Amino acid sequence: MKILVCITHVPDTTSKINFTDSNTKFDTTGVQFIIGPYDDYALARAIELKETSGATVTVLNVGLADTEPTLRKALAIGADDAIRVNAEPTDSFFVAAQIAELAKGAGYDLILMGRESIDYNSGVVHGIVAELLGIPSISPVMKLDIDGTKAKLAREIEGGKEYLEVSLPFVAGCQEPIAEWKIPNMRGIMSARTKPLKVVEPKTVDSGVKLQKFELPPPKGSVKMIPADNVGELVNLLKNEAKVL
Amino acid sequence: MAILVFVESAEGKIKKTSIEAVAYAHALGGPVTAIALGAVDKAELEALGKYGAQKVLHAADEKLNQGVIQAYASVLEKALQDEGADILVLANSSLGTPVAARVATKIGASLASNVVDLPQTSGGFVVKRSIYTGKAFAWVELKNQKKVIGLRKNAAEIKEVGSAAQVTPYAVTLSDADFATHITSSEKATGEVLLPEANIVVSGGRGMKGPEHWGILEELAKTLHAATGCSKPVSDMGWRPHHEHVGQTGVKVAPQLYIAIGISGAIQHLAGVNSSKYIVVINKDPEAPFFKAADYGIVGDAFEIIPKLTEAIKAAK
Numbered sequence: 001m002k003i004l005v006c007i008t009h010v011p012d013t014t015s016k017i018n019f020t021d022s023n024t025k026f027d028t029t030g031v032q033f034i035i036g037p038y039d040d041y042a043l044a045r046a047i048e049l050k051e052t053s054g055a056t057v058t059v060l061n062v063g064l065a066d067t068e069p070t071l072r073k074a075l076a077i078g079a080d081d082a083i084r085v086n087a088e089p090t091d092s093f094f095v096a097a098q099i100a101e102l103a104k105g106a107g108y109d110l111i112l113m114g115r116e117s118i119d120y121n122s123g124v125v126h127g128i129v130a131e132l133l134g135i136p137s138i139s140p141v142m143k144l145d146i147d148g149t150k151a152k153l154a155r156e157i158e159g160g161k162e163y164l165e166v167s168l169p170f171v172a173g174c175q176e177p178i179a180e181w182k183i184p185n186m187r188g189i190m191s192a193r194t195k196p197l198k199v200v201e202p203k204t205v206d207s208g209v210k211l212q213k214f215e216l217p218p219p220k221g222s223v224k225m226i227p228a229d230n231v232g233e234l235v236n237l238l239k240n241e242a243k244v245l
Numbered sequence: 246m247a248i249l250v251f252v253e254s255a256e257g258k259i260k261k262t263s264i265e266a267v268a269y270a271h272a273l274g275g276p277v278t279a280i281a282l283g284a285v286d287k288a289e290l291e292a293l294g295k296y297g298a299q300k301v302l303h304a305a306d307e308k309l310n311q312g313v314i315q316a317y318a319s320v321l322e323k324a325l326q327d328e329g330a331d332i333l334v335l336a337n338s339s340l341g342t343p344v345a346a347r348v349a350t351k352i353g354a355s356l357a358s359n360v361v362d363l364p365q366t367s368g369g370f371v372v373k374r375s376i377y378t379g380k381a382f383a384w385v386e387l388k389n390q391k392k393v394i395g396l397r398k399n400a401a402e403i404k405e406v407g408s409a410a411q412v413t414p415y416a417v418t419l420s421d422a423d424f425a426t427h428i429t430s431s432e433k434a435t436g437e438v439l440l441p442e443a444n445i446v447v448s449g450g451r452g453m454k455g456p457e458h459w460g461i462l463e464e465l466a467k468t469l470h471a472a473t474g475c476s477k478p479v480s481d482m483g484w485r486p487h488h489e490h491v492g493q494t495g496v497k498v499a500p501q502l503y504i505a506i507g508i509s510g511a512i513q514h515l516a517g518v519n520s521s522k523y524i525v526v527i528n529k530d531p532e533a534p535f536f537k538a539a540d541y542g543i544v545g546d547a548f549e550i551i552p553k554l555t556e557a558i559k560a561a562k
Contacts (some may be wrong), residue, residue, distance in 0.1 A: 008509045011377070013378075013512065013513050013516065014512045014513075017377045017380040017381045018322075018429045019381070030258050037493070038493055038494065045518050056546050066440070072439065073314060092346075092356065092358075093349075093356060106306060118377070118378055118493065119275070119376060119377055120374075120376055120383075121358075121359050121374075121375065121376055121377070121378060122344060122358050122359065123337070123342045123343075123346075123359075124342060124343070124346035124349075124356060124358055124395075125346075125349070126343070126346070127342075127343040127344075127345075127346025127351070128346045128347075128350045128356075130347070131318070131346065131347040131351060132350060132352035135425075136314075136315060136345075136425045136426045137315075137343060137347070138314070138343075138426060139339075139342075139343050140339060142487065155339070156339060156487065156488055157312075157339045157340070157431065157433065157435040157488075158255070158338060158339060158440070158441055158442070158488070159255075159433050159439045159440070159488055160431060160432045160433035160434055160488060161431065161432050161433075161439060161488070162312075162428055162430075162431040163428070163429045163430045163431065164427060164428050164429060165426070165427045165429055166425060166426045168424070169427075170426075173343075175494065176487070176494055177487065207355075208353070208354065208355035208356075208358070208387065208388050208389035209355050209357065209385050209386065209387055209388065210385065210386040210388060211383055211384070211386075212371055212384040212385065212386055212387055213383075213384050214376075214381055214382065214383055214384075214419075215373075215381065215382040215383075215384065216380075216381055216382075217380075217381070217382070217519075218381075220537075220538060221540070223526075223536050223537065223539045223540060223541065223542045224540065224541050224542070225536075225541075225542050225543070225544070226541060226542065226543050227543075228543050228544060228545030228546070228549070228550060231543070231550060231553045231554045231557050232557050234525065234541055234543065234554065234557075235554070235557045235558055235561050236561075237541060238249075238502065238523070238525070239561055241520075242502070242522055242523045242540065242541075244444075244445070244502040244522065245469075245502075245558065245561065
C-alpha cells in the first residue's frame with residue numbers, strides 16, 4: 001500500500017500572530033514552526049498502518065526551503081521519503097492543485113492530511129484534491145481502518161459521529177483521535193538525515209483568489225470582576241449591559 | 246448575479262447558520278434561490294422566504310437523506326447551472342465545507358471558507374476570512390465570475406425581509422459514483438442544542454473534578470437554552486464526548502455568550518472561543534489566564550456558584 005501524507009508547516013499553537021509590510025506578510029520573528037497538528041494525526045495514522053500492514057509513506061509539503069526541517073521531522077517520525085513543492089502556499093486551490101498534480105498516476109492508495117491547516121483554516125484542500133483526482137473525500141476523519149481494498153471510517157459531525165465505508169483510493173482529512181501523535185526517537189532522527197527529499201517545481205495555477213491584506217482583531221477590553229457572593233450582579237450585567245440574556 | 250444558497254437541516258429543521266447564509270445572500274443583492282436536500286419540514290422551507298429567498302428548491306430524493314459529500318456536490322453543481330447562478334453561499338460545517346470544496350472545483354469558482362462578514366465590493370469582490378484559528382483575519386479578493394462562499398457563524402444578521410416562499414420540488418439524477426462513500430450508521434445527540442449553532446455555550450474544564458458533576462452545568466445550560474462544551478483534557482479523559490471539545494483542535498464556537506467554568510484558559514482553548522461576543526469566566530484560581538480574555542469574571546467555587554447562577558437566571562426571566 002502506498003500512502004501520501006500532505007503536511008503543513010505552521011506556527012506553533014501558542015504563537016502570537018503579527019504581520020509586517022503594511023499587513024501583507026506574516027511576521028515570523030520569534031515564531032516556532034511545527035507540523036500542522038491535524039496533519040500530525042494523519043502522519044501518525046499512516047505510520048501505524050505502515051507498521052501493521054507494510055505500507056510506504058511519502059510526505060509532501062508545498063513550501064519554500066525553510067519548511068525542510070518540518071519535512072525532516074516527518075521523516076524522523078517514520079515516513080520513507082519526502083517531496084517538497086518549491087512554492088509559497090498562497091491559497092487552498094493552489095496547494096491542492098500541486099498535490100493533485102503529484103498524485104496523478106502515482107498510484108497512491110490513500111492520501112491523508114489534516115482536516116484543515118491552523119494558519120489559513122480553509123478545510124477544503126482534501127476536497128479539492130479528491131475532486132481533481134475524481135476520487136472520494138472524507139473529512140473530518142477520527143477513525144480509519146483498512147481491510148484489503150476497503151476502508152472503514154468514522155467522521156465527526158455536529159453533535160455526533162457518522163460511520164462510513166469506502167473503497168481505496170480516497171482522500172481523508174484527519175483529526176484526533178485517529179492516532180496518538182508520534183515523537184521521533186534518536187534512531188529516527190539519525191535516519192531522517194539520509195532519507196530522500198525530492199524538490200519539485202510547482203505547476204502554474206490560477207486559483208482565482210488573491211490576498212489583499214491581513215488584519216488583527218481589536219484588543220480585548222479589561223475584565224469586570226464580580227464578587228462570588230453576588231451572582232445576581234452577573235445576571236444583571238449579562239441582561240442589561242451585554243444584552244445577551 | 247443570481248445566488249444559490251445550500252441550506253442544511255437537522256431533525257427536519259433548517260439550521261440557524263443556513264438561515265444566516267440566506268440572509269447573507271439577500272444582503273449581497275442578487276435574486277436568491279435556496280436549495281435543501283433530503284427530508285426537511287415543508288413549513289421550514291417556506292419560511293426561508295421570510296429571510297430573503299425568492300425561490301426554494303427541494304431535492305427530496307430519499308437517497309439524499311444522508312449527507313453524502315459527492316452526491317451533494319453533484320446536485321449543487323446542477324442546480325447552479327439550472328438557476329443560472331454564479332454564486333453559491335453556504336454555512337461552514339462538517340458537510341458544507343467539504344461540499345463547497347468539490348463544487349468550487351467542478352465549476353472553476355473562486356472559493357473562500359470561514360468568511361465572517363459581507364464583502365467589500367468597491368474594488369473587486371473582497372471577503373473577510375478568519376485565519377490563524379481566530380487570531381487574525383485575511384481580506385481576500387475572489388476574482389472569478391463564479392464564487393463559492395462558506396460562512397462562519399454570525400457572518401450575517403437574520404432579518405425578516407419577505408414572506409413565505411413557494412417550495413418547488415427539484416428532481417435529481419444521481420449516479421453510483423456519487424455514492425462511492427457509503428454511510429453505514431450514525432450516532433447523534435438528539436434534542437440538544439448543537440454546539441456550533443448555539444447562541445450560548447456553557448463549558449466545563451478540569452475544575453469540574455469529574456463527569457459526575459456535570460449535572461449542575463447541564464442544568465445551567467438548560468436554563469439558558471445553551472449548548473454544553475468542554476476543554477481538551479475533559480474530552481481526553483473521556484468525561485465528555487469528543488464533539489463537545491472546544492478549542493484549537495476541537496470545535497471553534499462563536500456564540501453571543503461563552504461561560505467557562507473551571508477552565509484555566511490555555512491558549513489552545515482560547516483559540517476555539519475567541520470569536521465569542523461575551524465571555525464569562527468562573528474559576529477558583531484568581532491567576533487563571535482565562536480572566537485576561539474574559540468580559541466578566543468570578544473567582545470562587547464552581548459548585549457553589551453554578552446553582553446560584555442558575556437560580557438567579559430563572560428569577561430574572
